[in-house]
Amino acid sequence: MDEARIARRGVGPRLWLAGGWLLLALLAAIFAPLIAPQDPLAQDLMLERLPPFWLDGTEPGYWLGTDSLGRDLLSRLIFGGRIAFIVAFAAALAACLVGSALGLIAGYFGGWADRIISRVVDIWMAFPPVLFAILLVAVLGTGLSSVIIAIAVIDWTRFCRVIRAEAMGQSRMDYVENARIAGYGRIGIMLREVLPNVVPSIVALLSLEMGIAVIVEAILSFVNLSISTDDPTWGGIIAEGRLSIHQAWWVLVFPLITLILTVLSFSQFGEALKARFDPVLR
Amino acid sequence: MSAACLDIRSLSAVLPNGQRVLRSVSLSVQPGEVRALVGESGAGKTMIGKAVLGVLPSSVRIVEGDMLLEGEDLGQLQPKARRTLIGARTALIPQDPLTALNPSRRIGPQMTDRLVRILGWSGERADKRIRQLLDEVQIRDPERVLKSYPHELSGGMRQRVLIAAAFAAEPRLIVADEPTTALDVTVQKQILRLIAQLQRDHGTAILFVTHDLGVVAKISQKVSVLYAGKVVEEADTADLFAAPQHPYTRALMAATPRYTDPLASLKPVDEAVLAGLAAEIATADQAWRQRHG
Numbered sequence A: 001m002d003e004a005r006i007a008r009r010g011v012g013p014r015l016w017l018a019g020g021w022l023l024l025a026l027l028a029a030i031f032a033p034l035i036a037p038q039d040p041l042a043q044d045l046m047l048e049r050l051p052p053f054w055l056d057g058t059e060p061g062y063w064l065g066t067d068s069l070g071r072d073l074l075s076r077l078i079f080g081g082r083i084a085f086i087v088a089f090a091a092a093l094a095a096c097l098v099g100s101a102l103g104l105i106a107g108y109f110g111g112w113a114d115r116i117i118s119r120v121v122d123i124w125m126a127f128p129p130v131l132f133a134i135l136l137v138a139v140l141g142t143g144l145s146s147v148i149i150a151i152a153v154i155d156w157t158r159f160c161r162v163i164r165a166e167a168m169g170q171s172r173m174d175y176v177e178n179a180r181i182a183g184y185g186r187i188g189i190m191l192r193e194v195l196p197n198v199v200p201s202i203v204a205l206l207s208l209e210m211g212i213a214v215i216v217e218a219i220l221s222f223v224n225l226s227i228s229t230d231d232p233t234w235g236g237i238i239a240e241g242r243l244s245i246h247q248a249w250w251v252l253v254f255p256l257i258t259l260i261l262t263v264l265s266f267s268q269f270g271e272a273l274k275a276r277f278d279p280v281l282r
Numbered sequence B: 001m002s003a004a005c006l007d008i009r010s011l012s013a014v015l016p017n018g019q020r021v022l023r024s025v026s027l028s029v030q031p032g033e034v035r036a037l038v039g040e041s042g043a044g045k046t047m048i049g050k051a052v053l054g055v056l057p058s059s060v061r062i063v064e065g066d067m068l069l070e071g072e073d074l075g076q077l078q079p080k081a082r083r084t085l086i087g088a089r090t091a092l093i094p095q096d097p098l099t100a101l102n103p104s105r106r107i108g109p110q111m112t113d114r115l116v117r118i119l120g121w122s123g124e125r126a127d128k129r130i131r132q133l134l135d136e137v138q139i140r141d142p143e144r145v146l147k148s149y150p151h152e153l154s155g156g157m158r159q160r161v162l163i164a165a166a167f168a169a170e171p172r173l174i175v176a177d178e179p180t181t182a183l184d185v186t187v188q189k190q191i192l193r194l195i196a197q198l199q200r201d202h203g204t205a206i207l208f209v210t211h212d213l214g215v216v217a218k219i220s221q222k223v224s225v226l227y228a229g230k231v232v233e234e235a236d237t238a239d240l241f242a243a244p245q246h247p248y249t250r251a252l253m254a255a256t257p258r259y260t261d262p263l264a265s266l267k268p269v270d271e272a273v274l275a276g277l278a279a280e281i282a283t284a285d286q287a288w289r290q291r292h293g
């Protein structure tokens, strides 16, 4: 009980800070054409490597400075958020649906269903994930949908493992047996009795997975395997920033901060939501 | 004679390694009667209850015997029909009232759901029925309880809820598996009294699992004494206490602590008695093996 209370006290600020940043970033991404001060693709060699606003030699309207081609960094970050969020939502949701469904089935039914699913998960997880992603995109071809598919195909196992364990634990509880005695069917029990008890974990994992998807997308962009090179992506900006780190550190640092904040926020937001969702912790 | 509410005939069950956990168990519960099932931990009391309710662990296999619920042979029914019959005519009052309630659902829907979904009652009728039962188990603030999540109630309250739920659909037979063991000593007596009260009012037959002979004396009319999955003695409760026949029963009685001198009388079962039991079980197993090759 004490633990629960401590957890709850932490929920407030954590939820608001993480949620606030995510909302801000999401809104900026959605309304990017209205918000971004410059065209993210417009190059201007007269404006190359402008520093951020508090340093000397800046131009008005270029808040975070420019890269080596004179493109506005803030605008590129805002537009890059579009791809980051699309990938985050689509890939995480796909991974979540597949992984949670299989995990629930394996954990609740046990027996051969569990043996088959768990075996597949074991084999799947033997591949190093990033290598797996690069391989997949190389095969599927670059592009938004390949990146989404690659992340979902790799990371459904994360959901499957956790939800399987939780569903298995729940299935051993007496309330499941009670429902069985009362005459409920197996699938009904799985969906009506067991599923609500694993939803908090699914929510937390989903949020965490969105963060992971953002990182993976960034990594794929970094190695130039993501979306077409024209559209700004956070990973792509980081890759460019790395080349000019000595002349223009901001081109590397700001996208890194954006990435880290977003990923951390996703995981914190998920944890906080879980505490909120869980009737025992609430 | 009308059919027994529950009639178990020579029921044997084995584990995957071939070990028998139930050894030709026979027992019956007449309509409206309470039969206590006593025995020490691991004797197989819970196993018998689960067998009746059709929720044996998958590792346990029934290899012999019949179970008749109000004259219907459970073994002869298709799984679906068996589930329906068990669901309509039986209920369980479990040992641990916390895990027996779904932690993520409020008490109210959790209780009415079964009446509505399984028995096809209208929501209104189910709601009325549940409130009536909550009143019978002396829950004074049904509104709050119905809206609560299980963890928001005390252990005693949760067990009251489960008792109400068990009686709600008017089952013919209730299996009560050590329904007071997980509770505070102070609450145990109240819960026991409640079960006895509702049992009388509703005329429900109960198979009452316990390891406490004091409880047996209070609540039951008949007793079966179980040891290592074998019924070693069965009798009217009054007769059993007046004149226990089996040495093991006598040893159990001697081992039951009394309020006057709790520690003095708490002694382990005698070596000689245990040796006798082991021999008895060995003979029974031998006979069983011969019958089953």
Ligand SMILES: Nc1ncnc2c1ncn2[C@@H]1O[C@H](COP(=O)(O)OP(=O)(O)OP(=O)(O)O)[C@@H](O)[C@H]1O
Pocket (backbone or CB within 6 Å): B015, B021, B039, B040, B041, B042, B043, B044, B045, B046, B047, B048, B057, B059, B060, B211
């Ligand atoms: N899931 C299971 N799989 C295999 N064996 C089991 C399982 N559950 C219990 N057993 C074994 O079956 C035997 C009977 O167990 P059971 O739970 O029926 O005892 P009990 O009389 O209810 O004891 P207690 O008073 O501790 O509840 C024990 O030897 C136990 O080890």
Ligand SMILES: [Mg+2]
Pocket (backbone or CB within 6 Å): B045, B046, B047, B177
């Ligand atoms: Mg037991």
